[in-house]
Amino acid sequence: MTTAPATLRRDLGLASWQALYEQRAFWRNRARAFFAFLMPIMFLVIFASIFGKQTIATRHGLPYNDFFVPGILAYGIIATTFFNIAVSTAILRDQGVLKRMQGTPLPRWSYVAGRIASSAITTLMMTALVLVIARLGYGVHVRGATLAGFIVALVLGSACFTTLGIGIVRFIDNADAAPAVLNVAILPLTFISGVWFSTDNQPAWLRHVAEVFPVHALADGLQYAFNPHTTGAGINGGDVLTLAIWLFVGVVLMIRFLRQPLGER
Numbered sequence: 332m333t334t335a336p337a338t339l340r341r342d343l344g345l346a347s348w349q350a351l352y353e354q355r356a357f358w359r360n361r362a363r364a365f366f367a368f369l370m371p372i373m374f375l376v377i378f379a380s381i382f383g384k385q386t387i388a389t390r391h392g393l394p395y396n397d398f399f400v401p402g403i404l405a406y407g408i409i410a411t412t413f414f415n416i417a418v419s420t421a422i423l424r425d426q427g428v429l430k431r432m433q434g435t436p437l438p439r440w441s442y443v444a445g446r447i448a449s450s451a452i453t454t455l456m457m458t459a460l461v462l463v464i465a466r467l468g469y470g471v472h473v474r475g476a477t478l479a480g481f482i483v484a485l486v487l488g489s490a491c492f493t494t495l496g497i498g499i500v501r502f503i504d505n506a507d508a509a510p511a512v513l514n515v516a517i518l519p520l521t522f523i524s525g526v527w528f529s530t531d532n533q534p535a536w537l538r539h540v541a542e543v544f545p546v547h548a549l550a551d552g553l554q555y556a557f558n559p560h561t562t563g564a565g566i567n568g569g570d571v572l573t574l575a576i577w578l579f580v581g582v583v584l585m586i587r588f589l590r591q592p593l594g595e596r
Contacts, residue, residue: 498584
């Protein structure tokens with residue numbers, strides 16, 4: 332008889348192999364790898380080079396790059412979690428891979444854990460590359476005093492958009508529609524949430540709309556930690572609360588998606 336610890340070790344091993352497979356599949360798909368991993372890097376170099384000498388008067392003369400680097404990092408996190416996992420899951424569902432997988436020895440939770448682990452690995456690699464380029468190329472870095480705030484925003488934001496990326500597949504009719512649906516859901520929010528430029532001068536009602544969604548909370552949380560004027564640990568309580576609420580929403584949507592037979596809309 333197989334014991335519970337032995338079963339757990341086996342399932343964890345299967346999850347590890349699934350994560351390895353997902354990594355191989357991700358990097359072999361050049362278009363997906365470019366969009367999710369390299370495009371944020373490309374935007375970082377372009378925007379930081381063009382607007383790097385500007386400052387933001389409404390934020391006490393904050394250099395633009397100190398504002399933009401965490402903003403594009405937030406975009407990169409969303410791309411490597413929400414976009415990547417939602418599009419790939421929709422494709423696998425339409426191809427019948429998810430349905431066929433239910434007839435294999437791979438437990439459902441091991442499959443999901445492997446996909447989440449792969450997404451986390453890609454996100455960490457992208458984050459490390461952004462931080463290195465920002466430090467060496469533009470002199471932008473996180474201070475040790477606010478490192479805790481940076482880590483909290485990074486972890487909460489990644490978890491939030493990963494669960495939302497799985498859960499939103501329930502509302503995507505087919506894989507062909509996935510990129511359009513996801514861009515409609517996210518791209519407008521990046522412009523009103525301060526990812527690209529400061530939104531201090533936009534109408535108050537538009538700022539309030541943006542503050543409801545996790546895109547603003549992630550971008551603002553990272554920008555708060557990067558801001559050289561920030562005191563304390565760099566943790567913005569309002570942003571943490573918003574991300575935690577949306578993480579709960581994402582978990583609920585993810586569980587509902589996983590409870591239905593995989594492969595069904």
